[in-house]
Amino acid sequence: MTYLQTFQQYEQELARPEELRYVFRYARHLSYTDLIMMLNSEITPADAAFLAEIAKRLLADEPAQYIVGETEFYGLTVNVDARALIPRPETEELVALILAENNGRDSLKVLDIGTGTGVIALSLAKKQPTWQVTATDISSEALDLARENTAKNGIANLTFQVSDVFDNLSGKYDIIISNPPYIADFEAADMAKNVLDYEPHLALFAENDGFAIYQKIAEKSAKFLSQTGKIYLEIGYLQGARVRQIFKEQLPEKRIRVLKDLSGKDRMIAID
Ligand SMILES: C[S@@+](CC[C@H](N)C(=O)[O-])C[C@H]1O[C@@H](n2cnc3c(N)ncnc32)[C@H](O)[C@@H]1O
Structure with a gap:
């Protein structure tokens, strides 16, 4: 049996067939071209067993990124596993927005609430080495993973704190960010x-x-935000009006924008 026949046999059964070749390529360190070149050759017993194992996990709906154990985010490679959410492409848009709107501002104190794998905090700390980034999560397991990702990417201007929103924090921040559970x-x-x-x-x-x-962040944000501080949030696409109202009640003097993602859906809130 060839590689192609083996792939096709499993792909018929999979809800997201493209994931099988993605996981195989990633695990075997193959480029697209490498894979194409081998498709018509006889599959080795080791690869046949390996593909059977991947297909079994995908058929059980395990996310491809958890099988691979890594994913890409804003040019970084980060470890992913069941300790934290798999970073989504929409969140890269939040990072891009923050970087674009704060370009040229040095030495900012930045807080990422609910950091998960750490991707928002890591991307900002890497692109802006003068910023001091604090990354928090209520889950110490998620923070362990974020610490691994910090070491993996050689980033230094980042500290971690277990915290339920602001509970274990003090001081003021120039930028507060969160992609919370929503x-x-x-x-x-x-x-x-x-x-x-x-x-x-x-x-x-x-x-x-x-x-x-969002309510917890809004209630204490005045206390933790510097005078010219800004807040950036990811939101569910139907949550814009309500989240705007929640923050307007607590920060009536601030400008609040609901911003769309690349697919035209409300996805971010910027408060300044
Ligand atoms: C939607 S995930 C976002 C993870 C990451 N920031 C990202 O964008 O991929 C939300 C994160 O918030 C954390 N979280 C949930 N409740 C929290 C709370 N009360 N205080 C702080 N973090 C919380 C979760 O553990 C999780 O890591």
């Missing part, structure tokens, strides 16, 4: 199995119909 419990019924069965629910769901962490 899914309401009732939405679970409509969620894909690869998300619901594998990613940490602490990273996905929040009380008060998904708004609880």
Whole structure:
């Protein structure tokens, strides 16, 4: 049997067939061209066994990134596993927005609430070496993973703190960022199995119909924000109006913008 026949046999059964070749290529360090070149050759017994194992895990809806153990985010390679949410491309847009709007501002104190794998904090700290970035999470397991990713990417201007939103923090920040859990419990019924069965629910769901962490951030943000401080948030695409209102009540003097992602959906809030 050839590689191509083996791939095709499993791909028929998979909900996301493209993931099989992606995981195989990544694990075997192959380029697209390398894979194309081998498709018509006889599969080795070791690769046949390896593909069977990958296909089994994908059929059980395990996310491809968890099988590979790594993913790419804003030019960084980070470890991913069940301790934290798999970073999403929309979050890269939040990072790009923050960098574009704060270009040329040196020595800022930056706080990333709910850092997960650490990707927002890591990307900002790498692009802006004069910024001092604090990354927090309520999950110490997620912070362990974020620390691994900091070492993996050789980034120094980053510190970590276990905290329920602001509970273990002090001082003022020039930029506060969060991509918090924002899914309401009732939405679970409509969620894909690869998300619901594998990613940490602490990273996905929040009380008060998904708004609880925004409310917590808003209530204390005046205390933790420097005078000209800014807040950047990722939101669910239907949450813009409500999150704007939550922050308007606490920070009435600030400008609040609801911004769209590349697919035209409300995805970010910028407060300055
Ligand atoms: C949606 S994930 C975002 C992870 C990462 N920032 C990203 O964008 O990929 C939300 C993160 O918030 C953390 N979290 C949940 N509740 C929290 C709380 N009350 N205080 C701080 N972090 C919290 C979760 O553990 C999770 O890592």
